[in-house]
Amino acid sequence: MMTDLKQSHSVRLNDGPFMPVLGFGTYAPDHTPKSQAAEATKVAIDVGFRHIDSAYLYQNEEEVGQAIWEKIADGTVKREEIFYTIKLWATFFRAELVHPALERSLKKLGPDYVDLFIIHVPFAMKVSFCFSLLCPRLFHHGYKHLNYLILAWFPGFFLREADLSEVHRIAKTFPGKELLPKDASGEIILETVELCDTWEALEKCKEAGLTRSIGVSNFNHKLLELILNKPGLKYKPTCNQVECHPYLNQSKLLEFCKSKDIVLVAYSALGSQRDPQWVDPDCPHLLEEPILKSIAKKHSGSPGQVALRYQLQRGVVVLAKSFSQERIKENFQIFDFELTPEDMKAIDGLNRNLRYDKLQLLWYQDDAGLCLLHQSRWELQMGAVHIQPSWNGLPVRE
Numbered sequence: 182m183m184t185d186l187k188q189s190h191s192v193r194l195n196d197g198p199f200m201p202v203l204g205f206g207t208y209a210p211d212h213t214p215k216s217q218a219a220e221a222t223k224v225a226i227d228v229g230f231r232h233i234d235s236a237y238l239y240q241n242e243e244e245v246g247q248a249i250w251e252k253i254a255d256g257t258v259k260r261e262e263i264f265y266t267i268k269l270w271a272t273f274f275r276a277e278l279v280h281p282a283l284e285r286s287l288k289k290l291g292p293d294y295v296d297l298f299i300i301h302v303p304f305a306m307k308v309s310f311c312f313s314l315l316c317p318r319l320f321h322h323g324y325k326h327l328n329y330l331i332l333a334w335f336p337g338f339f340l341r342e343a344d345l346s347e348v349h350r351i352a353k354t355f356p357g358k359e360l361l362p363k364d365a366s367g368e369i370i371l372e373t374v375e376l377c378d379t380w381e382a383l384e385k386c387k388e389a390g391l392t393r394s395i396g397v398s399n400f401n402h403k404l405l406e407l408i409l410n411k412p413g414l415k416y417k418p419t420c421n422q423v424e425c426h427p428y429l430n431q432s433k434l435l436e437f438c439k440s441k442d443i444v445l446v447a448y449s450a451l452g453s454q455r456d457p458q459w460v461d462p463d464c465p466h467l468l469e470e471p472i473l474k475s476i477a478k479k480h481s482g483s484p485g486q487v488a489l490r491y492q493l494q495r496g497v498v499v500l501a502k503s504f505s506q507e508r509i510k511e512n513f514q515i516f517d518f519e520l521t522p523e524d525m526k527a528i529d530g531l532n533r534n535l536r537y538d539k540l541q542l543l544w545y546q547d548d549a550g551l552c553l554l555h556q557s558r559w560e561l562q563m564g565a566v567h568i569q570p571s572w573n574g575l576p577v578r579e
Contacts, residue, residue: 190516192498194419195442198296198393201264202493203513204232206448206502208239213504215244221504222248226257228513234422234448234500236268236301237286238360246290265290266297268398269383272362274305274374279382283391298383298392299422302399305374307362376404377411384415396420398446402437409441422446425497426467427488427528428535435497446498449537451485464537472527480518483511490515491528 191199205225207218218241222233226249235245249265252258267290273282283298362370383395396418397408409417421438425431425447438445452467467473473484480487485501489512492499501512520528 192444192496194394194444196394196416196419199264200297200394200420200444200498201230201232202498203230203489203515204234204264204266204446204498204500205230205509206500207233207235207241207245208502209241209504215241217504219244219248221506221509223252224506224509225513226252226263228510230509230513231258231262232264232266232498232500234266237270237273237282238268238301240360242267242286243289246292250291260292264296265292266299267295268299268301269379270360271302271304271306272308272359274300274372274376274379275308276378276382278308279379280386280389280391283386287391294390295392297394297396297419298386299396299398299418299420300376300379300383300400303376303397303401303404305372305379307370307372376407380408380411387416394419396422396443398422399424402434405437405441405443417441418443420444420446420498422448422500424449424536424538425492425499426450426452426537427470427473427491427531428452428465428467428533429537430495430529430532432529432532435495439496444498445496446500447492448500448502450492450499450501451488451503452537464535470531472531476520476524476527479524480520482514482518485512486515486518487520487524487528490518490520491525494520494525 190203191201193199205222207222209215209218218239222245225233233245233249235242249263253260253263267283267286269279269282273279283295287293287295364370380395383392386392387395395416397405398421400408400418400421400423405418405421408414421434421443423431423434423445425435425445426449431445431447435445452464467488468484470484473487477484477487482490485508489499489501493515501509503509503512
């Protein structure tokens with residue numbers, strides 16, 4: 182892994198491509214109009230961002246993709262100058278769903294490939310049965326091929342050839358966008374899926390030219406080792422995207438990733454937006470931290486710029502997220518100053534292992550590699566979620 186902050190502002194991934202060390206995050210709370218994601222992305226490209234991070238979970242891939250293509254069309258950038266990341270959501274971890282999920286995202290985005298395709302979280306959720314997600318080629322092959330897939334969800338059900346047109350009609354109207362599938366008691370429905378099988382499906386997407394690189398997100402070192410030690414591994418993860426900021430500096434995970442030539446990518450680097458769906462409102466505001474304010478004053482900058490620069494000097498690729506035009510411009514201006522060793526040490530001392538992202542409570546892993554979830558029925562063990570054999574009265578695969 183090679184980083185050059187003064188020249189290219191990029192890092193070479195272990196499979197060859199270069200990733201810009203400063204990226205623009207596109208997540209926004211549900212109440213934010215999707216058009217704002219498009220406008221903010223265009224502003225980000227105008228000020229110099231070339232690394233754009235999106236995800237199926239954000240539900241704005243189409244708007245972000247359109248913004249990128251508008252800036253390509255007006256001559257601001259070329260496609261090869263943009264590094265575009267998308268993420269595979271937890272309801273599509275079954276191997277047969279990975280390729281179709283990527284194809285659907287590509288259809289929304291416009292290009293015929295992405296630069297990076299990563300596993301969003303280290304556990305699978307129950308997939309909503311949704312024909313609209315399936316690759317259209319399944320319908321082209323006919324009802325016999327479709328039956329094989331239907332039987333995976335509904336044992337004993339058989340589709341007649343005469344029913345195919347009706348199924349195709351339903352496929353166009355059934356959305357299948359349940360991002361957090363829950364049971365009657367409000368608990369998230371997880372599913373047994375081997376992460377190594379999902380990873381193999383990502384490898385096939387890379388070989389098919391749909392993505393240049395592949396990686397993971399929210400993995401601890403035990404789960405990274407699970408992939409790295411997988412028999413027949415073709416490509417190891419190029420990156421691991423995790424929550425990382427001065428209150429959660431991930432120093433041990435960073436050291437491990439560097440030893441394996443895996444780039445650590447920081448999200449929520451500015452302390453996260455105060456979205457009550459994901460963030461505890463009682464968490465402290467990172468950008469109000471007195472030490473960051475003091476260091477920022479010394480460098481004639483802002484606490485946000487200091488928090489971002491801190492990550493770059495540690496060798497971490499950092500994502501900056503804002504829909505404010507002024508803040509977007511400010512976030513990009515972090516290459517013309519350098520924190521002193523004393524500054525870095527002071528910021529290191531702010532670590533308190535504080536996580537803003539409430540969803541991470543679902544998969545927080547201890548040193549033994551076990552991920553205990555807040556629902557007592559679930560437990561995650563080294564690459565597969567094992568579920569008690571009951572779900573709404575139906576058998577669940579072990």
